[in-house]
Amino acid sequence: MMKTVTVALAITVIGLASAASARADEFNKQTVLTFSQPVEIPGQVLPAGTYLFKLADTMSDRHIVQIFSADGSRIIATVMAIPDYRLTTT
Numbered sequence: 001m002m003k004t005v006t007v008a009l010a011i012t013v014i015g016l017a018s019a020a021s022a023r024a025d026e027f028n029k030q031t032v033l034t035f036s037q038p039v040e041i042p043g044q045v046l047p048a049g050t051y052l053f054k055l056a057d058t059m060s061d062r063h064i065v066q067i068f069s070a071d072g073s074r075i076i077a078t079v080m081a082i083p084d085y086r087l088t089t090t
Contacts (some may be wrong), residue, residue: 034049041067041079046067063080
């Protein structure tokens with residue numbers, strides 16, 4: 001009985017830890033994405049690799065997305081995004 005509770009607790013902790021690491025930052029929605037194939041963005045194609053996506057630091061428009069290198073040291077592109085609101089989740 002005690003072993004079952006310990007295993008269930010361990011699985012829960014691992015699940016919560018992995019879910020927390022997949023979240024974006026609340027203010028700038030900073031998210032790290034890794035692509036295994038080239039990805040096309042407006043005006044260019046990003047080679048396969050890891051990129052940092054986040055909202056631009058502006059209070060006037062929250063739909064400007066900046067794409068950075070994996071370490072955030074070099075900006076690759078700035079694009080205007082259009083929000084997509086879904087009535088039902090996918």
